[in-house]
Amino acid sequence: MSDGKTIELQEYKSEIKPTWCPGCGDFAVLSGLQKALQVLQIEPWNIVIVSGIGCSSNIPHFLSSYGFHSIHGRAVPVASGIKLANSDLTVIAAGGDGDGYGIGVGHFIHAMRRNLDITYIVMDNQIYGLTTGQASPTSEKGMVTKSTPEGVIENPVNPLTLALASGATYIARGFSGDAKGLGDLFARGIKHKGFSLIDVLSPCVTYNKINTYDWFRQRVYSLEKEGHNPSDYLAAVARADEWPNLDQKRDRIGLGVFYERNDIPTYEDLEPALKKGPLVRQPLGLANPEELLEEFR
Amino acid sequence: MSDGKTIELQEYKSEIKPTWCPGCGDFAVLSGLQKALQVLQIEPWNIVIVSGIGCSSNIPHFLSSYGFHSIHGRAVPVASGIKLANSDLTVIAAGGDGDGYGIGVGHFIHAMRRNLDITYIVMDNQIYGLTTGQASPTSEKGMVTKSTPEGVIENPVNPLTLALASGATYIARGFSGDAKGLGDLFARGIKHKGFSLIDVLSPCVTYNKINTYDWFRQRVYSLEKEGHNPSDYLAAVARADEWPNLDQKRDRIGLGVFYERNDIPTYEDLEPALKKGPLVRQPLGLANPEELLEEFR
């Protein structure tokens, strides 16, 4: 944007062809994200996409930006380190439900309470795709998978109530069957100052034969259309608890922004060392080292 | 209980004198727990207390039962393994806020959604005691500690909303200033079939000079007396969100049972291999091994 020229959508696309299975929900996430970045006109070199490991976590390779395809479950801390080192960057963490809500759920919770200005996109297919179909933390009770031939006996994680409990300041749910809606949710999340979670219902056409596009289409509805007020915390909890929940009710699944508030300072705002700007731009070495030695004399 | 003789309180006490600082909130937890076990007449040898690392995590040594003083943050998975191996045992996990909500928060969330019949007691002093006073995940925003000389800039974890979001089926808050109440909450939690969380406000008199007994006394109230209905999920969320919360409101802190439901099967109930009883009692080796080889021919 800096030189006044519009950045074209094409410039967000890399040379690498996505390796996802035809029909995988992650394609819509990729194109939605590219669209959102283009709408916001963020220069590709000022974006870092950080992922973990999983089918979904291959996404950095398909976008033309800086990318860090990290280890399983650690996308969020890696992204946090990047953001703190260079707070001028647009930092997006992305990955799977296993990556983010399974092995990585601890980092997820702590990142939310920090309210770093990071956007976290979870491609939630309720299954472990890359490892060929085991149960994930969002697999519904009873689901038969390679690791649960008798059916899952855990209650699923509800990412939205978890986020509501943990201080995320932008909490949304998208659906790969609604590409347009996805782009909007991403753009709004990236613009939002603070931690944004966008849980995307992104069907795995190969290993999840239950939670398919059709299954979702029969259940999803727009929060906005039903007049949900995203600043109402308890209303957001009630909407989020519609699915999944302990009672295994699964007839209504809201899409859109569950919760947003813009009055909570970000971590970067509060961090004293960043008052002088991003760390990468601050001078190395010590100006007056001898001063530091006084306490040791 | 087996031989009809009442087990005396004394029998739950070990020879080891607690090494906590005089006045530490953890003393009340210890005696409350002993009392609860005695009230329930659970044989000391059928109890396993599993802890992590921290001042609070020394608790197994002060109780006469089986104890597993594990590593930092892993009390809950160790306890889960014990419970699954021998579901006849009364398994209690116990430890600090750092142990359970910091490094261990991932296990905490996943244990709750499993609804194993375990009681988890967190001695929440909003500080890292044993490592001499750094911020903990429940330290309030602005608190000055050894690691945060400019004040904490994270929003604190709210263990109760987290538990409500994660499927725990008994969620309570106690206070070391109310020893009687503690004993009751513990007894009810242990009796409860399913995962019980009891977050105990347990002041650290040495390193937390803010959240003192007095500070709490000015703010706590009884949920029961205010007519809170523990089967009302949204009401529980609203009560839990009173403190801590994003708005840093801190005038009302509810004590008692926030949420309880008894209609969700426990993990042990659902686990097919436990239908024949605890694993420790099932025969070793294979009855008809050759049958297993058929698939390989």
Add this chain to the structure above:
Amino acid sequence: MSQKELVFRIGGAAGDGSASTAESLAKVCTRSGLYVFTYTSYQSVIRGGHSWVQVRAAEEPVLSQGERPQVLICLNQPTADIHAPQVRENGAIIYDSDTIKLDGLRLAEGVRKIGFPLGRLAREFSNNALMKNTVALGAAVRLFDMDLAVVESAFATVWGDKKREIVDANVKAAAAGYKYVEENGGSLNLGLRHSGKARLLITGNQAIALGALAAGCKFLAQYPMTPASSIMHWMADHAPKHGVVVKQVEDELAAINMAIGAGFAGVRSMTATSGGGFSLMVEGIGQGGMVEAPVVAVLAQRAGPSTGLPTKTEQGDLNLALGAGQGDWPRAILAPRNTDECFRLTAEAFNLAEVYQTPVIVMSDLYLSEGYRTVEGFDFNVPIIRGLLAADGGTAKDKYLRYKITESGVSPRALPGQPGFQFDAGTDEHDEKGELISDVLAGIPEWVEIRKQMMDKRMRKLDGLRRDTKGPELWGPEKADITLISWGSTQGPLREAILDLQEADGLPVNSLEYAYLFPFHADETTAALKRAKRTMSVEGNFTGQFSRLLTAETGIRPDHFFGKYDGEPFYPSEIAAKVREVLG
């Protein structure tokens, strides 16, 4: 080697069904009385890319995936491009003539191009796109002179009675391919006898799981990770019937800690993972050493570093296993050399873990864990030795010492639920009772001494573990021009290389093979290597992790090192070539 063999390869994209077709063929070979060895080359992707499987079979035991194939099935064009030139003289290439071209490819002499409309033919029997593989399979079966009836029986086992129509359609499809070859050149006349005893065809991971079941394993906590995942899958399938709790947990931290909890509570318990997950178990497994809880941890290696090549093999995690945990604690590390040992050593690991009350690590790798191999059978008469238990009597309740200092380092173990033996297991340094030394006693002279005694006690277990495990096996001629040192799964290709060197070059070569890595058997090693004229260590990693262990323990440095770290398994030919180079 000169023995008669068949080598078959099939390749396509991920999702094209190479693996299941190859598996069927392997089953057919097994039921035809042959020894089988398979290797699957695949990639970390669900659809697309390029994957292929090699099946090798012979009348005598086969120890590696073999080299160039005689028969290749191409399921897509890249397979033809990459693999067709490798097909042996007078071999055959089966492909769909509608979609694949062999033009311009440099083929060996006499290679038959068996191109026919596989896809079109297949559609007669089913609209499943994978049915064309079955047609090709039928063609291969004819080339190898095997029996269609065996194919039918194999299909029947795979799909079972409930899916009779599927079986029927497949049988018809196979027959069509069979017929095509019958009418177009017939058999390759490899001359293998297809009869005799059907043995077992099983992967290393299945053998590990079976070994665990046989040893009385009751609890498996695992998090999926290639190439360890199939242990969990197989166990989960068989768990309820055998009273085993199989839990996919939230991460590997949970897996090892749950498994240790279960071990502490008195059941035989296990976890399994690959290097990435094992990295996360490092703290937990050290805990097992300190609280003296039995647990078995399977570490199925894949190519690193870091996420590395998730579907490729390597022996690069030995340093990780040797260094896991803080400080010094007694561990045992076993590395099965083959599928049979996957069963036996896993079962043994449970005994060692309980007898010595400490974690035991079983190291395999993708090559061994995922490959199908023939075994003669398993001896399910596995002794179950639970070690010193307080319940067995002889231990007084009133002054029960869970961590009693003994000569063997092993102390009587009480299990929760046992009246009167209450104790605390602690990861802090503790006294014989289990009470903390760290909090008020550390540094006080008499307790400094007790701390030292507790260390000595625990570390003494290594003596027993060494005594109870075997030294390296010297295989091949007593007198050899060079001794090859190997560990774990390298055994097979290495032995074949040795046989080949003997046969083709008249070179006497032997091998010193390790299945029990730690505690290391230094005396036997020194004795064996003293007699060696020349030595070369052969391992699947960059730095020679095992050679370094051997040198650290004995001061002996192998004269040469052949390390492989490109993700591919060893081929006998390259080991033989290296030996020739070194000796030549």
Add this chain to the structure above:
Amino acid sequence: MSQKELVFRIGGAAGDGSASTAESLAKVCTRSGLYVFTYTSYQSVIRGGHSWVQVRAAEEPVLSQGERPQVLICLNQPTADIHAPQVRENGAIIYDSDTIKLDGLRLAEGVRKIGFPLGRLAREFSNNALMKNTVALGAAVRLFDMDLAVVESAFATVWGDKKREIVDANVKAAAAGYKYVEENGGSLNLGLRHSGKARLLITGNQAIALGALAAGCKFLAQYPMTPASSIMHWMADHAPKHGVVVKQVEDELAAINMAIGAGFAGVRSMTATSGGGFSLMVEGIGQGGMVEAPVVAVLAQRAGPSTGLPTKTEQGDLNLALGAGQGDWPRAILAPRNTDECFRLTAEAFNLAEVYQTPVIVMSDLYLSEGYRTVEGFDFNVPIIRGLLAADGGTAKDKYLRYKITESGVSPRALPGQPGFQFDAGTDEHDEKGELISDVLAGIPEWVEIRKQMMDKRMRKLDGLRRDTKGPELWGPEKADITLISWGSTQGPLREAILDLQEADGLPVNSLEYAYLFPFHADETTAALKRAKRTMSVEGNFTGQFSRLLTAETGIRPDHFFGKYDGEPFYPSEIAAKVREVLG
């Protein structure tokens, strides 16, 4: 050693204030121109138990905590019981005669019992219970012939101007103790000159933190763990002023991953922990090796295994550092031998990490990290070498290869935010651009070759790292009856033992000291050890982890091994005794 010295000890329960009183005395010694060395023996408990501090000072540099004290302050009865018998001939014991009894203790000849009502006296100046320590401190100062004015200036620095009343009360309390001794026997007449240049008194951790600041560290992510926590505390105190983000994070997994993220993004970043936390960093640090991100990880060791003895020292985590991560990747491991090197090697670690774009581990231990020592000063003129950056020019944008295969193994590094150099850093095996090999290319012959080249490229960095670091230092006489091999913090006590053996026994002994552990300097080692008559390795662990590394790298096995694993630091006298035993 025969040099004049003062050795002071103070003991009590945790919370009794031994540490701060000892620190004050150490500061007074420093300001009196002496070289100082302190050792604190404490326990993992906040109140109670038994902790004590030893302060040793002399006109010449002191390299260990020393042995028996001349002056002991007992803050409680157990201190008297445990330590009083150790006070040297003609030394003195200061204690509160109202609460402590020395009756029945076997004291050395001529030991003065300086019992007076410390507590009662102290209450005249303040109702702070710890004020009695200050009275005792004053008494000690008089025994050592030091100046009350220096005490006052030390107090003024500790509490600062804002707490003038505290300073005044303490000065008065010290004066009272001083006066009591003045009137009751006066000085011990140790004969040390108390004048001269005031040097710096600093802990290893503070020196590490200072070294990091000097090298331009901008980011520290850490989770508290003894004995690494004080790095974070000190950094946090100084962070905002120096533009450093210091984050206490949720666990050590987060710490290493955040630090790597920050390093990738272009700032010099670091984490610090002890063995338990490092265990959790194992996967993350290997990731750094694969994505080629610079990061410095400080591993301050404590006694294991597992939680072990959190407040006690050991050198038991070398295997952990050597084995961290899956597969083989290039790492550097540095182990400062003393406080001065804590500063210098930490600073150097940042250069190595950036020049070689790989994680560098700095290993200290509780003994070195927490002890106060004298250093002459620090050279803040630390060169800051950022290594090969794409931004420095010479790298074309259009065909930018982040992981370009080069002779050195180092490739030009672009930083996010730099237009035109977009690339992906991946933990899967990747090509020169950073794109995955693992997902559709692995196993295809040409890509198998590229995978190998990528491994070779990364591992070539070890050559550069070896070239850029120093071999072991041979210290002491060229010709020696025995060469002692050591690493890290063992340097001090070991050198003192050598000096003592020379002086007392006329025995020529030298030492081969390692500060740069990995990549190992094998050639220099072999050369040095070839000249050694006899060798003994001296390290603070059970199995001789470093000796094993040395043997693995050179084939040379030290003739003897002296390992200490009781949690206590080495004492020069025990090393000397061991040498005498071995040589005798």
